[in-house]
Structures are given as structure tokens and as C-alpha cells.
Amino acid sequence: MATVGCVGLGTMGGPMAGHLLAAGHTVAVWNRTAAKADELVERGARRASSPADAAAGADVVVVCVSDTPDLEQVVLGEHGVAEGIADGAIILDCSTVAPSSEVRIAEALADRGVHVVDAPLSGGAEGARNGVCTAFVGGSDVAFAVAKPILEAFCKTITHLGPTGAGQAAKAVNQIIISGTYASVGEGLAYAEQAGLPLEALVEALAGGAADSWILRNRSPKYIAHEYPAGFRTVLHRKDLGIAIAEGEAAGLRLALTRTVAAWQDALIAAGYGEEDSSALGRIGRGEVVPGE
Numbered sequence: 001m002a003t004v005g006c007v008g009l010g011t012m013g014g015p016m017a018g019h020l021l022a023a024g025h026t027v028a029v030w031n032r033t034a035a036k037a038d039e040l041v042e043r044g045a046r047r048a049s050s051p052a053d054a055a056a057g058a059d060v061v062v063v064c065v066s067d068t069p070d071l072e073q074v075v076l077g078e079h080g081v082a083e084g085i086a087d088g089a090i091i092l093d094c095s096t097v098a099p100s101s102e103v104r105i106a107e108a109l110a111d112r113g114v115h116v117v118d119a120p121l122s123g124g125a126e127g128a129r130n131g132v133c134t135a136f137v138g139g140s141d142v143a144f145a146v147a148k149p150i151l152e153a154f155c156k157t158i159t160h161l162g163p164t165g166a167g168q169a170a171k172a173v174n175q176i177i178i179s180g181t182y183a184s185v186g187e188g189l190a191y192a193e194q195a196g197l198p199l200e201a202l203v204e205a206l207a208g209g210a211a212d213s214w215i216l217r218n219r220s221p222k223y224i225a226h227e228y229p230a231g232f233r234t235v236l237h238r239k240d241l242g243i244a245i246a247e248g249e250a251a252g253l254r255l256a257l258t259r260t261v262a263a264w265q266d267a268l269i270a271a272g273y274g275e276e277d278s279s280a281l282g283r284i285g286r287g288e289v290v291p292g293e
């Protein structure tokens, strides 16, 4: 069993730390909003006073925060992970951020033998809760071997795709694909509603055919109820599409579908729905929010 520091205990990071405790690892936890650590501390985690403190003595420091600047702050900022982590230990970043940021952090810490493994996740809040996430992993073979047993505590599919940054590039692909799916399920179910179809029965029928998807199976109840509690917040998905669009543009790719969904999400955010689940794209399908107005 390993000694693990956990930094960021939100929708994803909180359950991940819980699974690490349940697997028998020695866990230290830190969250900016301290109260989110309470339950984990009751279950036996050590309450750390800073990211640096969470990293002290850890073999692996698991980070799961919102965005690229947040990652850089909790790792390289004052009292950050870099201040406390032992030489030769591993940062296992499960946030979804720009691939270039992972490489920058790895380069900043390379002379101390600290490895960065980027392992952004897919599977949503329930994937984290049930410990069945999918991880897209980037990092050296040696660092991946150390990180893998930690990931196994909360992932059912773990794929090593290349050096540091490769996990984030793969996650961008995932976010591009699901952007279209969230939008099209919203549009399809809006059409079904006006056609007077029995929606639950329709979803079951669709799930047996070519229109099947994780989003159709897991998010249809939200679209059908016209209620979109997070989940995976629209603002976070929009952040991910921004990463994909910027990286794609740098490589000469237009990513037209991704840009369209990003504009739709901008309209949702402007209308006050940014904290809702990504399935809030159903509001566009139903014409409740009209992009460009």
C-alpha cells in the first residue's frame, strides 16, 4: 500500500480519495474549502494544512482541481505540492487541463526526479462515486507503473497512451466526441417530445441500436425531466472545449462541431445555466435558450 496525498476534493476528487482510503492506502487530504475534507478525515484520512503538507511523505500526490491555472497554483504556487513533495515521488494529475501545462510542470520538477503522470478521467460523477472511471494516461513507463495501482482504486479502464501530456490530448478527444452527443441527444429528445412519443420507452429502444451512448443511457432522465442538476458542470465542459479548440487551432484543425457546441454552451452560461450539468444542452434542443440572442 502507498502513502497518497489528495489535493482537490470536489465532485471527482472527494470520492476518489474515499476509494483510496477504502483500498487501504495511507491518505492525506487537502481542499481549498476545508469542510469538504471532513468526511474523509472521519474515515481516517490525515487533514493536511496545504497542498505542500498533503504532498509531504507521499509516494504519489493525486491532484483533481478545475482548470489549468488552478493546477499550476496548487502545484507550483505558494505552499504548493512542489514545496512538499519528496524527490522522486509522483504527481498524478486527474484534472482536465491543457496538455502543455502538464509538460511545463514536469519540466519544472524534472531535476528533482519528480514525475508527472497526467490521467484525466471520464465517467462522470457516478463513475467517481462507484470507482469505475476511465483514465487516459500520459507519463513515462516507470512512473505509470507506480501510478497504476493508485488509479485502480477508482478506475475500471486505464490506458497508457504516451508521454506526459498524452492523457490530456486523449481527454480532449473524449470531450470533442461527447459535446456532439450531449447536443444531439437534447435535440433528438426535443423532437420526440413534440412528436408525442413515450420518452422512457423510446430511450430503451434507442439504447438497443446505433443511437446508443453513455449519455443517452445515463442522462436521458435529466433531459426528460427538463432538470439538469450537476453532474458535470457546463462551465467545466466549456473549459475543456476551449482547450480542444486552442490545441486544434494550433495544429490547423477547425473543429467546426466543437466550436458550435462551445457557442451553445456560451449561450447557456450567459443565460445563467453554467452550473448545470452538460445535459443542459437540452435547453437549446427545446428552444428554451437560443444561441446568438
Ligand code: NAP
Binding pocket: 008, 009, 010, 011, 012, 013, 031, 032, 033, 036, 064, 065, 066, 067, 069, 070, 073, 074, 094, 095, 096, 097, 120, 121, 122, 123, 124, 125, 231, 232, 233, 236, 237, 240
Ligand atoms: P468540482 O466539483 O467543481 O471541484 C473542483 C475542485 O477543484 C474543488 O476541490 C475546488 O476547491 C478545487 N479548486 C478549484 N480551483 C482551485 C484553486 N485555484 N485552488 C485550489 N483548489 C481549487 O469539479 P469536479 O467535477 O470534481 O472536476 C474536477 C476536474 O475533473 C476538472 O478538471 C473537470 O473538468 C474534471 N472532470 C470532471 C468530471 C465530472 O463529471 N464532474 C468528469 C471528468 C473529469 P473548492 O472546493 O474550494 O472549490
